Amino acid sequence: MAASSSITTSSTTSKLLFTSSSTSTAARLLPFTTTSSFKCRAFHFHRHRFNPLLHVHVGPFKNPRIVFTHSTNRPPSSFVSAALATEASAKVIDGKKVAKEIRDEVAAEVSKMKEAIGVVPGLAVILVGDRKDSATYVRNKKKACEDVGIKSFDARLPEDSTEEEVIKHISGFNNDPAVHGILVQLPLPSHINEQNVLNAVCIEKDVDGFHPLNIGRLAMRGREPLFVPCTPKGCIELLHRYGVVIKGKRAVVIGRSNIVGMPAALLLQREDATVSVVHSRTKNPEEFTREADIIISAVGQANMVKGSWIKPGAVIIDVGINPVEDSKSPRGYRLVGDVCYDEAIKIASAITPVPGGVGPMTIAMLLSNTLTSAKRIHNFK
Amino acid sequence: MAASSSITTSSTTSKLLFTSSSTSTAARLLPFTTTSSFKCRAFHFHRHRFNPLLHVHVGPFKNPRIVFTHSTNRPPSSFVSAALATEASAKVIDGKKVAKEIRDEVAAEVSKMKEAIGVVPGLAVILVGDRKDSATYVRNKKKACEDVGIKSFDARLPEDSTEEEVIKHISGFNNDPAVHGILVQLPLPSHINEQNVLNAVCIEKDVDGFHPLNIGRLAMRGREPLFVPCTPKGCIELLHRYGVVIKGKRAVVIGRSNIVGMPAALLLQREDATVSVVHSRTKNPEEFTREADIIISAVGQANMVKGSWIKPGAVIIDVGINPVEDSKSPRGYRLVGDVCYDEAIKIASAITPVPGGVGPMTIAMLLSNTLTSAKRIHNFK
CATH class of the missing domain: 3.40.50.720 (NAD(P)-binding Rossmann-like Domain)
Structure with a gap:
């Protein structure tokens, strides 16, 4: 995911x-x-x-x-x-x-939201271990967030972290009202069960949209996924x-x-x-x-x-x-x-x-999903 | 659903x-x-x-x-x-x-389970209102359950029941350890929100398999739905x-x-x-x-x-x-x-x-799903 x-x-x-x-x-x-x-x-x-x-x-x-x-x-x-x-x-x-256009649109919306209700959308990324490519991706996401005014949070955990430690960090972000989207950078070290970790992300902040509940809603007529x-x-x-x-x-x-x-x-x-x-x-x-x-x-x-x-x-x-x-x-x-x-x-x-x-x-849509999440959580149209 | x-x-x-x-x-x-x-x-x-x-x-x-x-x-x-x-x-x-074969197989399994651990699978059906066709379907399900040794439960609520009353009955079945599957007979009276009612059925007993979480798992590779x-x-x-x-x-x-x-x-x-x-x-x-x-x-x-x-x-x-x-x-x-x-x-x-x-x-599969649920809940292989 x-x-x-x-x-x-x-x-x-x-x-x-x-x-x-x-x-x-x-x-x-x-x-x-x-x-x-x-x-x-x-x-x-x-x-x-x-x-x-x-x-x-x-x-x-x-x-x-x-x-x-x-x-x-x-x-x-x-x-x-x-x-x-x-x-x-x-x-x-x-x-x-097109991605640039979307990022510009997101930036405008983010700024409008901040002005209107004082809320800044926030995206948290959890990185476990030292993979260079993963570190690069996380850096890019951080940069993309900054560019559009989305606040980025990250948790960098050592390679030998336990599943519980990773999930503890996810719970922290789940409960943090400044965070509207949570991403777990994959792949995780092999000793950690990916499904358990991903399932820990609360569905309202699952900006990747890969929670089975979201996929189910995507498949069903008359239902709307929280995130695509x-x-x-x-x-x-x-x-x-x-x-x-x-x-x-x-x-x-x-x-x-x-x-x-x-x-x-x-x-x-x-x-x-x-x-x-x-x-x-x-x-x-x-x-x-x-x-x-x-x-x-x-x-x-x-x-x-x-x-x-x-x-x-x-x-x-x-x-x-x-x-x-x-x-x-x-x-x-x-x-x-x-x-x-x-x-x-x-x-x-x-x-x-x-x-x-x-x-x-992909990153443009991630920013868009994070904005959508913040709007929904704060009931901002 | x-x-x-x-x-x-x-x-x-x-x-x-x-x-x-x-x-x-x-x-x-x-x-x-x-x-x-x-x-x-x-x-x-x-x-x-x-x-x-x-x-x-x-x-x-x-x-x-x-x-x-x-x-x-x-x-x-x-x-x-x-x-x-x-x-x-x-x-x-x-x-x-084929349906007869399946019902016979379910009957054999039900009897084996009862003998081994003393548990009888149970299916609850909730019927709201007086539609004749719905009443017939509920009767047929009841009969099919009896034929294979599955215990059937039903709640028949008046046409003017409130959504809360219906959900209260679902909660009762959710918490009843003798019930392993719950079905809400559709259609519901128009003043009741179908989605709210169906969402109240706990996923472990959703033998219809239409919870979006189940559909999502059905769609995803490497995931298994609880019920098909x-x-x-x-x-x-x-x-x-x-x-x-x-x-x-x-x-x-x-x-x-x-x-x-x-x-x-x-x-x-x-x-x-x-x-x-x-x-x-x-x-x-x-x-x-x-x-x-x-x-x-x-x-x-x-x-x-x-x-x-x-x-x-x-x-x-x-x-x-x-x-x-x-x-x-x-x-x-x-x-x-x-x-x-x-x-x-x-x-x-x-x-x-x-x-x-x-x-x-369809009914044969419903019986099979109810058996599957009882087996899973009681960890009976």
């Missing part, structure tokens, strides 16, 4: 890595892959013209179904399906820009801010993790998409993705989704952040998504880049 | 009607439809030979994908795909028989008992209600099916069902799923129970499912009838 802790960006280093929980498994199992083995297949649209009949179930020229429509059924002029133009290129969904998990919320927010119609569309979510895939599917379904969840046991996942108007991929498999998997005009949200070996990079590696970007950009109508797509949205 | 209360069978009258919550909406909006308007379309396989290319996405003769396989990939001799034989007919999944909702659990149990392989198969759930569709989709996904959820906002739902190895339909639309919607060899679980006008019936109506049975039986490899399919499973 604490997914917002799991996908984090440091703007200075551009390191965007999965560090915890289920979605990170693939990335952790395949921490470094040679660029060559993950290079997109030789499926270059500028060389071979795309023959939709070979790759796409429903003939794209007959029915390109561009989903970028607002009130009319005609696509805005800037959104031209790749299938309809020779040199067309998808709209790049700029997560960095940050990364999937960020995905949907990107669709909203780019005017992508979700209702009535076919959506495919690749990956069924607790922190991204599953809640993303529930969110899309809440917005009246028809959702299929594709996972490691799915035979021929491309048969599903080829029919999708919207694809959200969160598996941690570098370049898994090829151009041939994508329906012309589809919108692609790529949550994967995978390091691949790259001798040309000063760091020796570079980060790529689950989707073969070079191919996808020529067939999709819109796509998130990696990095700079979903990554920056 | 209290879904087990919503779809109930009275064996004497064969009245199987939706009475509560979301899945019942369609049935209630369309309480009586003329038989003619809901008659399956003229798509008779004994007259016109089925041309798969007209109706099925993946050519069925090329790839009938019969899902009735255990360890081998060859179908058991009794399960012949309709597409491969002229007069073939699907295996009828006998819910009445009765009707969807019954659907999956039928698949299991008929040896239907779920892992790796394509499943389509029609309907996304809290009490059947949504939890059924979560259960199928837990068993490694690739699940698509089709609903009222889905354009061309038949495009999804035609690709499905397993279809679970729970919408309450008489004969909605035509033969042309079904892939040859698919397995069909029909949760719908819809009354259609029938002048030939002494009652003036008869009950049909969501699936056009006459057509489906000629193309599917297996199908549940209505009545006598999923219906009888």
